Amino acid sequence: xxxxxxSPKILTLLALALLVxxxxxxxxxxxxxxxxxxxxxxxxxxxGLVILVGYAGQISLGHAGFVGIGAYxxxxxxxxxxxxxxxxxxxxxxxxxxxAWLVGRPILRLRGHYLAVATLGxxxxxxxxxSNEAQWTGGPDGMAVxxxxxxxxxxxxxxxxxxxxxxxxxxAVVMMIGALIALNLHTSPTGRALRSLHDSEVAAGTVGVNVxxxxxxAFVISAIYTSVSGxxxxxxxxxxxxxxxxxxxxxxxxxxxxxGGAATVFGAVIGAAILTxxxxxLTVLHDFEHIVLGLIMxxxxxxxxxxxxxxxxxxxxxxxx
Amino acid sequence: MTRFxxxxxxxxxxxxxxxxxxxxxxxxxxxxxxSLAITGPASFLGDPEAKTLKMLxxxxxxxxxxxxxxxxxxxxxxxxxxxxxxxxxxxxxxxxEVVAVIGGTSTGxxxxxxxxxxxxxxxxISLAGAVVIIDPVKKWVFKTPHTDLMACGKIFxxxxxxxxxxVGLISGTGGFGKSMHEQCLSVAGKYGIDIVxxxxxxxxxxxxxxxxxxxxxxxxxxxxxxxxxxxxxxxVTRNFKQLNIKxxxxxxxxxxxxxxxxxAGDAAEGVRLPASALLVAxxxxxxxxxxxxxxxxxxAYVAETGQPVSTFGGHAYDAFHILVNAIKSAGxxxxxxxxxxxxxxxxxxxxxxxxxxxxxxHLGLDLNAFKMLEIRDGDWTIVK
Numbered sequence: 001x002x003x004x005x006x007s008p009k010i011l012t013l014l015a016l017a018l019l020v021x022x023x024x025x026x027x028x029x030x031x032x033x034x035x036x037x038x039x040x041x042x043x044x045x046x047x048g049l050v051i052l053v054g055y056a057g058q059i060s061l062g063h064a065g066f067v068g069i070g071a072y073x074x075x076x077x078x079x080x081x082x083x084x085x086x087x088x089x090x091x092x093x094x095x096x097x098x099x100a101w102l103v104g105r106p107i108l109r110l111r112g113h114y115l116a117v118a119t120l121g122x123x124x125x126x127x128x129x130x131s132n133e134a135q136w137t138g139g140p141d142g143m144a145v146x147x148x149x150x151x152x153x154x155x156x157x158x159x160x161x162x163x164x165x166x167x168x169x170x171x172a173v174v175m176m177i178g179a180l181i182a183l184n185l186h187t188s189p190t191g192r193a194l195r196s197l198h199d200s201e202v203a204a205g206t207v208g209v210n211v212x213x214x215x216x217x218a219f220v221i222s223a224i225y226t227s228v229s230g231x232x233x234x235x236x237x238x239x240x241x242x243x244x245x246x247x248x249x250x251x252x253x254x255x256x257x258x259x260g261g262a263a264t265v266f267g268a269v270i271g272a273a274i275l276t277x278x279x280x281x282l283t284v285l286h287d288f289e290h291i292v293l294g295l296i297m298x299x300x301x302x303x304x305x306x307x308x309x310x311x312x313x314x315x316x317x318x319x320x321x
Numbered sequence: 322m323t324r325f326x327x328x329x330x331x332x333x334x335x336x337x338x339x340x341x342x343x344x345x346x347x348x349x350x351x352x353x354x355x356s357l358a359i360t361g362p363a364s365f366l367g368d369p370e371a372k373t374l375k376m377l378x379x380x381x382x383x384x385x386x387x388x389x390x391x392x393x394x395x396x397x398x399x400x401x402x403x404x405x406x407x408x409x410x411x412x413x414x415x416x417x418e419v420v421a422v423i424g425g426t427s428t429g430x431x432x433x434x435x436x437x438x439x440x441x442x443x444x445x446i447s448l449a450g451a452v453v454i455i456d457p458v459k460k461w462v463f464k465t466p467h468t469d470l471m472a473c474g475k476i477f478x479x480x481x482x483x484x485x486x487x488v489g490l491i492s493g494t495g496g497f498g499k500s501m502h503e504q505c506l507s508v509a510g511k512y513g514i515d516i517v518x519x520x521x522x523x524x525x526x527x528x529x530x531x532x533x534x535x536x537x538x539x540x541x542x543x544x545x546x547x548x549x550x551x552x553x554x555x556x557v558t559r560n561f562k563q564l565n566i567k568x569x570x571x572x573x574x575x576x577x578x579x580x581x582x583x584x585a586g587d588a589a590e591g592v593r594l595p596a597s598a599l600l601v602a603x604x605x606x607x608x609x610x611x612x613x614x615x616x617x618x619x620x621a622y623v624a625e626t627g628q629p630v631s632t633f634g635g636h637a638y639d640a641f642h643i644l645v646n647a648i649k650s651a652g653x654x655x656x657x658x659x660x661x662x663x664x665x666x667x668x669x670x671x672x673x674x675x676x677x678x679x680x681x682x683h684l685g686l687d688l689n690a691f692k693m694l695e696i697r698d699g700d701w702t703i704v705k
Binding site for chain 2: 028029030031032034035038132134139140141142144163164233237238239240241243244279280283
């Protein structure tokens with residue numbers, strides 16, 4: 001098998017598909033399906049951040065805000081507008097995209113630390129709205145989310161699956177679609193323009209790239225990705241609280257992005273997989289959880305500066321067979 | 322788990338190797354699960370709960386367990402994050418296969434876990450405060466702490482007994498303050514209480530003088546109630562004294578700890594609040610049936626951990642004993658039988674009071690469970 005002859009895009013998709021299909025064979029109980037589903041949901045959000053951080057070279061410390069918008073759309077729209085929870089996913093994505101477009105125009109003029117602080121403020125604002133408007137959102141204690149009815153539908157068709165299994169496959173398919181779009185974007189003219197921003201905004205501007213527009217589109221696309229992941233989380237948990245929109249969640253998503261390798265889709269999924277499953281593995285060494293997490297981050301930052309996946313790929317490539 | 326038995330046989334060896342780090346301990350014991358906020362923002366609640374559970378399990382196992390079977394306590398730390406709590410709930414049910422669960426330190430974590438236990442039909446005793454957990458009644462869900470609704474009731478009853486009725490509210494905007502604020506508004510009418518002012522403050526505010534000034538100006542004000550948690554109420558108490566407002570001030574059970582008196586200093590003099598008997602263990606009458614229970618728990622906890630006892634650990638104490646009694650009287654480890662036995666809990670004396678559960682009441686406490694305390698000379702006294 002000469003895998004190297006395949007394009008990186010096909011290779012990534014194949015690897016992800018294999019992972020998704022093979023993993024359940026090793027699951028001793030359906031609890032592992034839930035971990036898998038959480039990995040794919042986080043993975044989707046992180047792929048969105050790869051487009052913003054890895055491709056376009058911008059930073060956001062407020063993306064959990066979009067997770068919150070997506071999640072609360074699925075909680076609130078069915079209750080107050082009477083639309084189905086599945087449609088609410090699209091409503092949430094639209095709202096997030098719109099908000100990102102409105103907010104992105106002014107704040108994407110900023111760079112570096114200033115952009116980080118502006119997005120941080122944006123995320124915290126959304127968190128505050130969600131936790132303070134208790135008559136709508138149930139406040140800090142959160143609110144219940146209506147069932148999608150998907151499980152009942154499957155049951156009526158003769159498939160009896162647990163909720164965790166169902167969400168494993170749904171989250172996997174949605175993440176694969178997200179990965180496909182992100183990979184296509186990478187090699188498209190838009191993707192090349194975005195990556196030119198990453199290297200040098202001035203140079204990109206000089207050769208005719210509309211810097212402000214491309215930055216904005218990367219911001220909007222990543223907002224939609226994160227929003228959909230938030231919707232999935234709300235529908236799967238059937239309960240949501242403002243914590244998902246909190247600052248810590250933003251940092252967590254960004255950490256996953258950087259850990260796996262900010263510029264690659266496969267790295268995004270690996271980063272999400274490691275940071276989502278690690279707390280479960282480390283319950284036996286509970287007291288050392290944060291130390292181990294910190295140690296992993298430090299080692300990756302020192303020895304694999306591009307993130308896990310790109311660094312490992314480089315090492316493998318350097319070695320003759 | 323029959324649905325993927327065919328996969329299981331082929332992949333068992335590899336699966337076990339792969340999950341070695343997450344492997345569960347040996348079987349044959351009674352497995353009880355727990356997910357608490359041992360770290361994170363609610364750790365001051367979750368930490369004493371976790372220590373209490375560990376202490377009680379060790380004690381019970383040293384004495385031979387339940388009907389000769391040892392208790393195996395599987396405990397996770399959800400850091401009060403609902404999403405993590407949900408994951409641990411799934412893990413307890415699907416992977417660890419526990420027969421009952423104690424936990425959910427915060428209301429958010431509890432509410433996130435409830436659907437899992439309802440679906441899996443596993444009895445669940447929550448340690449969180451809000452009334453939504455048991456109202457409406459959910460078949461598999463119970464709780465031990467007093468609700469904020471009862472705290473409001475107790476306060477209003479006391480205000481009424483003093484012949485007062487016009488009350489000003491100043492509430493924190495955190496989860497606790499917000500929930501209790503709503504409950505107080507909802508029961509005010511029932512006790513003939515008139516809310517004449519209604520102000521709020523943020524959890525990190527350092528000065529509540531403006532809100533209190535406004536409340537003090539309300540026509541006919543006769544008492545002030547402060548639903549809140551953490552430092553806020555101590556600041557309210559200090560500002561209240563500085564402004565020299567001459568009506569009684571009521572705090573909530575949320576600040577029923579010695580650190581509140583330390584923070585508020587002299588200003589705490591004369592403040593009243595509802596609290597569990599645990600706080601005033603030594604002051605209870607010898608005839609009080611709770612005395613032996615609360616003194617016994619307090620002494621054991623202090624001896625074990627070297628830390629002062631808190632009402633939150635008391636909630637875990639009550640939950641554990643209700644569960645153990647239920648397993649004993651059910652005579653089996655079947656979750657459904659345990660659930661029925663919990664629902665039939667009658668006359669159990671815990672740290673929170675006398676518990677009498679029924680099909681329509683999964684808390685089982687009444688207003689007598691609260692003692693109304695007044696702070697005098699920097700210490701608690703029971704208002705008779």
